[in-house]
């Protein structure tokens with residue numbers, strides 16, 4: 001499909017520039033002819049006024065007059081020429097008689113009326129047209145240039161702008177991708193296909209056409225796709241889903257066609273479609289507006305994937321962090337039927353990622369990357385890269401030659417909680433209140449068996465928080481028990497309880513804690529079936545966004561009566577947590593006072609000091625099966 005714009009542009013562009021040159025040339029020629037003719041005139045005759053002419057006629061000096069338009073050329077008997085200008089509308093005889101020249105003298109004059117010169121005639125009839133055409137051409141030319149500039153691809157319209165990355169220097173291999181052993185194993189099969197397709201074809205095996213990489217943002221989907229190409233040493237065509245859809249309708253589909261054509265020529269190779277959810281959303285749900293262009297693009301991808309011979313050696317790898325919104329047609333066998341999941345890195349993988357990203361940076365000997373990895377549970381590879389970068393910036397700003405452990409730990413807090421706000425100085429009262437609030441969180445969390453380990457307490461404000469308690473899960477866990485949730489809720493309320501118990505007053509500082517605790521209570525009741533009264537069902541249907549973890553809007557699927565029960569169950573859970581926290585705060589007032597004193601002095605307390613102040617943490621009892629009922 002050729003767009004009419006494309007046609008217009010190609011039609012106009014080339015001949016136009018040629019025409020323009022011809023026009024300018026002819027203009028120059030005409031100009032030259034003009035000046036040549038005027039130069040060729042023997043000598044310029046003396047110009048005289050009408051009165052002088054009349055006088056000369058009256059004196060019989062003039063024998064012959066030539067009239068050319070508004071110019072009179074009067075000649076004497078000895079051929080001396082005078083030039084006289086007259087009004088173009090008045091004829092010579094009228095003019096002369098008006099000046100009182102006798103009629104017989106006028107008649108005796110030899111008057112010749114001449115046609116205007118050839119050049120003048122030509123100029124007269126063509127010049128306006130010529131000027132018009134030239135003007136129009138210039139305007140058109142400018143217009144087209146503008147159009148080209150605006151969509152600088154007007155000429156290369158339907159071509160995919162996939163970038164082919166195949167450079168030996170920047171070759172990425174699986175070694176550069178930390179963690180994800182299953183993903184690597186699955187993908188090394190693809191590498192085998194690309195390297196030795198014959199082995200598989202001979203056995204009648206069909207090489208897979210599509211692989212879908214799924215995982216949260218920043219977990220290395222793009223990286224691992226490039227590593228596949230690097231391992232197999234084949235060309236890699238990289239295009240992002242959003243690049244298909246641009247300002248002109250129909251571009252997406254033609255880009256897809258072009259991309260596959262290029263790839264087929266370069267086979268064996270990899271086509272990598274990043275962020276495929278931009279075009280691959282479920283069709284016809286009306287979500288995000290029924291986008292026709294997107295559907296066409298998606299259809300074209302499906303058509304192309306069905307169209308090529310599986311053993312050609314073109315493998316399409318797509319990446320998304322929203323597999324839930326993808327059109328099922330994409331996931332059908334023969335399309336993206338292989339799915340590879342990339343997870344957030346675990347402790348070991350985080351340490352590996354930190355090592356890779358600090359390789360080319362000067363690290364102080366004292367740096368303990370394991371400690372950094374321990375403090376970054378739940379962060380993605382991209383976050384870790386960011387932390388290392390922030391640490392390097394800290395080191396530079398502190399005029400160091402090497403990155404120290406402190407730079408790394410500071411940058412974790414900066415990335416997790418927000419930048420330090422040195423200017424935000426708390427008043428003395430607020431400082432004490434904040435210290436007790438944080439001590440409340442820390443002590444409650446420390447003494448409850450199922451809470452995460454407290455790593456740091458601080459009353460330096462960061463981001464929106466006046467102070468913070470950093471607690472980090474000891475191991476990477478995928479599941480949480482009911483008891484953990486209950487303890488977490490108590491820890492969240494620890495700050496609120498401390499303010500209430502110690503000052504008999506409360507601040508707005510606890511608002512965020514209350515929101516979080518309420519959300520946990522709601523989830524316990526409505527999502528996890530952890531309330532005895534409401535039983536094992538879920539309430540409310542959430543539009544799930546698994547990798548983003550953000551609840552979309554909720555559709556209610558229960559009665560008003562159940563809503564009341566949910567409220568009362570949540571209140572029960574929250575009150576239970578409140579009681580637990582209150583009990584611990586009351587029983588450990590002395591320990592809290594110590595923590596607060598240290599906080600007021602040093603502003604932050606690290607894990608080790610905290611333990612010396614309050615004693616060892618309460619260990620969670622081992623979970624054992626109950627004995628069978630007799």
Ligand code: ADP
Nearest residue numbers: 176177178217218219220221222223353381382
């Ligand atoms: P995604 O495409 O999943 O959003 P990227 O592949 O763009 O994530 O990752 C961003 C950067 O984070 C990568 O360039 C890489 O430097 C780093 N990174 C992410 N995951 C890993 C990993 N598993 N191993 C090493 N580096 C990683």
Ligand code: MG
Nearest residue numbers: 221222274319
């Ligand atoms: Mg990516």
Ligand code: ZN
Nearest residue numbers: 441495510513
């Ligand atoms: Zn708090």
